[in-house]
Amino acid sequence: MGQAPPLSGSLRIYQRLVKADRSGQDAGQQQATARNGLRQVLANTLQAIGDQVVNAKTVLPWLFASLGAPALFIAFLVPIRESGSMLPQAALTPWIRRLRQRRMAWIGGAAGQAVATALMAFAAATMGGTAAGVVILAALALFALSRSLCSLAGKDVMGDTVPKGERGQINGISTALSGALAITLGLAIRLLGGNDVSPLVLAGLLAAAALAWVCAAVVYAGVREPARDAATEEAGRSNWVAESWHLLRDDRPFRRFVLARTLLLVSALSPPFVVALAAGVGGVGLGGLGPFVIAQGLANLIGGKPFGTLADRSSRRLMTWGAAIAAAVLILFLAALAVPGMRGQWWLYPAVYLLLVLVHTAVRVARKTYVVDMAEGDQRTVYVAVANTAMGVLLLAIGALSGALAALGAEIALGFLALLGLLGVLVSRSLPEVSRR
Template sequence: MSQSASKIAYDLLTAEDDGRVCKDIPEKACNAKEENFAIHVASLSMSKMADGLVDPKLILSWLLTSAGAPNALIGMLVPVREAGALLPQLFTAGFIRSLAQRKYAWALGAFVQGASAAGMAVAAFTLTGATLGIAILALLAVLALARSICSVAYKDVLGKTVAKSVRGTATGTASSIGAGFVIAFALLLAVTGDNKMLIVQVGLAIAGLLWIFGSLNFLRLAEEKGATEGGGNPLTLAIQNAGSLARDKQLFLFILTRALLTATALAPPFLVALSGRVGNTDVFQGLGLLLLASAGAGLMSSYIWGRLADRSSRKTLALAGLMGGVALSVSVVAAWLGWVTTWFILPLLLFALMIAYQGVRLGRSTHLVDMASKDQRAIYTALSNTIIGVVLLAGSIFGVIGDLFGPQTVIGLFALMCFAAAISALRLEEVQD
């Protein structure tokens, strides 16, 4: 993007005056503020679009289900993706924050994600069954590791290259572009007949290109060398403060609640597997509707959940758990009665579940920030992320249960976890008072 085009886009999106936008970033970044802003929006948008094309909850689970992969492998998609993006941060965060220029870390992470997505496309075109499942899981693990590097590096780069007054605008614009793209892709899948597999395969290849282009674009950032101190290891921090779980009952309850609510993240692949096992081709081909329901739930509910969390994060978590439990319970009943053969039932149930998932995401982050003091926040975050990462990895066992007893059994267990989480959340203190 040329400098004049960058300035036009910057002025349209920010409407900020020069007196505000340069007070908290280095001079080099200030001189390139419009171009840096445009680079962030472009690279982050490409990353979010690629994320939507490699969604393990729906896209990859549908791909493996349609290719005849066993439930044990399908059930590992979300644990590998979520834990793989979370646990490595405990080991890499200290090193990444010791780098003077962290744009290179983000660019490397994005490039590796692109290469992994391209590998998935090749596997999807050439493999089937369990072989495809193993290949996808291996590449997803690499992608998740690369994503964890991007996650650690991005906030630091954003703080050094984009002024505080417009950072939210940059990331929010990219999120909106990414969401719009995912909805368009979902609509394409919804109106497509028998070519959904080809679209998914091509989508994986496009995701690879998007990440690679975003990586190369990010290298253009004007980032000055910065301080390298403060690169402590979160894992060390978590181990040193593990005793906080015994001393702080509220922290224990929060982590217990968050662990139980992982059910809302782990459940979607089993809903997709359920649709593939009912023997109804129309339902099985309804990937576009499922993806549209998921994206629509995020767009429609995030703001409302955010407002509720600012009032009471504990009640937000309780309500999200209750909603998730009801949606999953109805899913089990619908499968038992054969209602899932109706084309709109599973998208509707997934829509309700993903609304609950958005409530979990916003409620847990708000509660942790408001619960912990300034001195406790880093400790609580490291400890919570360590434990949840282990819980997510252990969640792979649900895939084995699904293979042995069917996806309905797993979905029923997830419903019980959500109801238990709602009860646990109500025992938390009101931290917004």
């Protein structure tokens, strides 16, 4: 019997990183998966590195403080960043579905994020006050719109180029790699930042983030998608408003997923309130930003790959546990604040922030894997788009409600979000299992 041909370098690396049952794939399919998978890992890692800098929960609020932008502008950061990337997706779906090479939409989205981040860097270096705030918010809106293209096209391309059982691991590896670099960034900020808030340092970080997205676009251009016929163009000419409504009305499992994802906002919306509470006990200089950036990086590094593996086994179960743990962390945090003397312990806030972003890493990997696994082909594109558009609307509503409650105190808002998390446990448990092969 002849010996099996030697594995290529890319296939060896991929098989070490991603564990899966490949008995149903021939050598050519394994090689194609490895090539596409590694490119997506690297491109997503570069994008995630940029996300650590263009962070509406940590870096951008610190930047606004250093520039003297009105405090009101800080309240718009998270809604513009999150909702802006979700709301347009259902409207963009018909255009995406007409593309035979959907990686081009991802490349365009990465380029748009690079331009938007460069505009933020320019404003940080040359402007101040209200003018800087307006330009940065406008650039963040462009950033969010561009991100919606990457979100739509990226899940579709992954679903067509990487088999079930491997997709969550790719998301997890990218998250872990970006986390390692975020820790380095956070340590540098902590050690070099001191008590002053320097806009020029943050402008330099934004410029480096813009370069990361340029590199990501170049890498992603090498992904090779399966051929799509002309029927995809006709499929993209439907009425997206009617299609979205019918999908939410008639597809019960999908509707429950959207509801579960809404309740999982507990891990997304609670960290800024923890940071706001921390600001009241010190650490408001640039050096104070470091522990929170480090916490974000640690969460990605620790949780990225393990959570990816767990998501491939059962993304539904991972979402359920994520909601439960996030709610428990908030309840314990609020109990700790009620203990005399604990409120002034500054270490408590980065520690709680770390736990919350670690849980959010699990939830994010799980929900991305779930929506990719629950459908095939163009239906996957529609699911992603409608889910994100619905989430954009719901995020604005829940964000406004939690913001109104925050006027009574950040603790009230955190209590409300903990309640959402408990409800999320019940809804997530009722979802059908889709991730197992």
